[in-house]
Amino acid sequence: MPRTKGVLALTAAICAVALTGCSDDNTPSSVSSAASKAASAAESLGREATAAASSLASEASSAFASATAEVGRELDQIKGGVDVEGDVKLGTPGTDGDRSTVEVTVTNSADSTKSFAVQVDFKDSGGNRLDTVLVTVSDVPAGKTGKATARSNRTLSGAVKTEVARAVRY
Structure with a gap:
């Protein structure tokens, strides 16, 4: 306007x-x-x-x-969590309705079932952060992978990139 x-x-x-x-x-x-x-x-x-x-x-x-x-x-409230950004992979960003999305895959390298909290940043082509979300992948068995979808909180325009900002296994 x-x-x-x-x-x-x-x-x-x-x-x-x-x-x-x-x-x-x-x-x-x-x-x-x-x-x-x-x-x-x-x-x-x-x-x-x-x-x-x-x-x-x-x-x-x-x-x-x-x-x-x-x-x-x-993320700071998670007690006994371990930083594990390297155990998280993001898929190709897409959309679901008017929201940007990305598939989050976590690999549990621990010897027991664990859950993950992953902060995903949505960025523009210049690297500026447009949005940030927290996605949880619960109860991933030892040595297995788990998946979830991160969705932006609002409509994002232009080419959207995603990045793992923080990841905690607990």
Whole structure:
């Protein structure tokens, strides 16, 4: 929506300049005045759009930070867990409806049945974190593998990559 306002303002500015140039009173001062007014209106709408976009980005960043902190707290509460990122493999990212997904496969290299908690980060092509989720794979027998699907908390756009941020066997 903010981008639409900016495009509309720019279109209005161009039309105002073009229409003034076609009027009967085509003196340089009237053209300059109309162009100045149109540019001022476009700039004002542009500032409003930028402020709205900044506010939305701030809210999204805050929500993301909160989700990341919650995942970290949940992993930190696991008592007697062992870090095992190397025992976790991720499949190819895909989608399920409007959510990004990835299959998580864990290998239990312990000598007894264990469960796994895996933090999966969803990232854009530039490596920026878009979302983070915690997936649990419960009761994997010794020497066996277990699978689960990690789903993003929200709709993600563009090419999405995934990464194991943390994995704990317990």
